[in-house]
Amino acid sequence: MEIQLAVSKTNKYATSDSGDSVEVIERPNGGISVVMADGQSSGKGAKQISYLVVRKVISLLSEGVRDGAAARAASDYLFTERKGKVSSTLNIVSIDLQTATMVITRNNPLPVLIVSTDEICAFDDECNPIGLYRDTRPLISEVPLEPGLLVVLYTDGLVHAGSRSGESLDIKTFLQSIIDDEVDELDEEEISPQKIADSLLAHAVQLDQGRPVDDITIVVIQVSNQKSDSVRRMTVVLPFNL
């Protein structure tokens, strides 16, 4: 089996810094974790916040700290550092090869979508972003690593896409349509996480008429049954202007 993970990320129109941060790291006892944060407001200040949160979490995870404890620590750290005045969302998704589970940790009002054989569930119980209160706790859901499992998470730029013109993106329905289209087209059961992330992002940017009203980050993780060649691969594409 293999894990396939894809991230697509773009900035709010006409800003050089995204308020979203996302990093992927190897877990010390096997597997990987992806950590995504969206700092309050946008631009440089928001970037600093989300970067600080992600950095704290990956540093703790790499020391073997459990995901829930790392999320609590990041919350206390941000609360102390910014005196409870600044918030950030935080999501951690870990592929834990020790427990053979996917561990989904949320400090984000937005849902994490979990696609299994033929339905899309939203892990959307109420929870708070970190940094504003003492004792903020994450919500954690643990799902067995089974072929076909697909998880989609995103920052609020995706939800707000189209708001300038009064439109909006029904993410769950759009996701279902991408999956249905792909399954028909390929006559296969599995589709590429990068295609899903890119389709969602492209549709959002289109609703925003090419000028995203907010930073958008989309993460898609899939457990695949594909026969693998035992090669671990990673690619990064980073657009820039000098």
Add this chain to the structure above:
Amino acid sequence: MEIQLAVSKTNKYATSDSGDSVEVIERPNGGISVVMADGQSSGKGAKQISYLVVRKVISLLSEGVRDGAAARAASDYLFTERKGKVSSTLNIVSIDLQTATMVITRNNPLPVLIVSTDEICAFDDECNPIGLYRDTRPLISEVPLEPGLLVVLYTDGLVHAGSRSGESLDIKTFLQSIIDDEVDELDEEEISPQKIADSLLAHAVQLDQGRPVDDITIVVIQVSNQKSDSVRRMTVVLPFNL
């Protein structure tokens, strides 16, 4: 312009832990860094060493520490932690958008190959791995970020490929042939870093008759002139057995 980065990585035959570690992180002032380490010997012990080195370096880089200082710190840390008894190679390649340069840091006897318009140079001045001596210094080379710049680095599993049967891989010549083939085929000047990394790895594994004699990690980074859609992308593929 955009940076394209690819990593391909496989384990020594019949070992579940690779002694190589590699991580990519965002730099706090813009750009990305890739950090690669190969711990002494192989298996669990080597993995611990290389993971510890990479973790220390990415943690420092994310705080804004310069690459050279981070490499020295990692050396002193490993020397102190393991009493000078264990060594590790260390490579850092950073795309620094503040200075508009690629910064290549080596504590690794193996060269880093730098491909520019029409030649392949080896950055191969003598230097030591970290952890064995006090005051180990890295070698650093800084190259302007220009379209077409391509850098290839690897761990010694690639160099030792074929040693079981007395064969060996002339990496520079093989790299030149991949580049020439691709340019002919595509009638373009740019080729995919993932293709280069995969071709090198596939050839090495073939020389090892499908059973790699050592862990192999290959990193390829390219500065591309492609018109980008301002979307940052990242993919990870992680094979696993439960």
